[in-house]
């Protein structure tokens with residue numbers, strides 16, 4: 001009799017263990033870092049219907065006969081297990097993923113004082129410009145982007161996504177883009193097709209070009225010396241949009257390139273490897 005119970009206990013334990021093993025892969029499949037992009041595999045039907053997360057439409061893509069929901073993981077997502085609840089007109093669905101620890105480097109930058117302690121007048125200007133940019137943040141167009149990007153400029157990479165930045169010794173916002181150092185005359189190219197949604201000359205950005213690649217994927221190019229496109233222009237991959245400069249909060253001629261997906265900054269470098 002004792003033997004029977006022992007076997008039963010072992011059986012139950014083994015079953016639980018096996019269940020655990022078989023239940024895990026779904027969660028283990030999607031391991032990622034802050035600011036990375038996850039390709040959740042979905043059905044054709046789901047692809048056609050699309051999904052929204054907290055009312056923000058998400059990018060869906062087709063690649064080699066498979067369908068994906070493409071999600072940009074916000075930088076401030078904590079390390080650990082997460083799930084997102086997405087919705088379409090027919091159903092709700094949970095997607096699980098794990099954010100892994102990553103050691104982002106630190107960078108110490110000396111910058112003109114007006115960029116760390118702007119005057120009252122400058123604060124008003126900054127706030128106005130933030131509102132203007134903000135209007136385009138949630139812009140959604142149904143066209144599909146080409147996520148196989150080209151490098152928008154030649155030169156040495158002097159800044160990567162996620163670095164903790166200290167301006168004149170004080171920690172500021174993390175670096176949300178990709179920096180390429182170049183000469184003032186160097187051209188900046190559109191890394192993928194899109195529409196120019198805004199150009200301007202702002203306090204922090206300097207001269208900039210903002211491009212909508214479609215389905216919530218956008219790029220912005222800062223600190224330009226010259227802009228060669230205007231609002232409403234359609235650009236193809238490789239189209240000259242401007243020239244490298246050091247306008248706005250910049251310490252020397254370089255291009256700052258940021259990419260947003262589902263209204264969050266993601267690592268631009270990833271798009272150079274798809």
Ligand SMILES: [Zn+2]
Nearest residue numbers: 159177179256
């Ligand atoms: Zn930068």
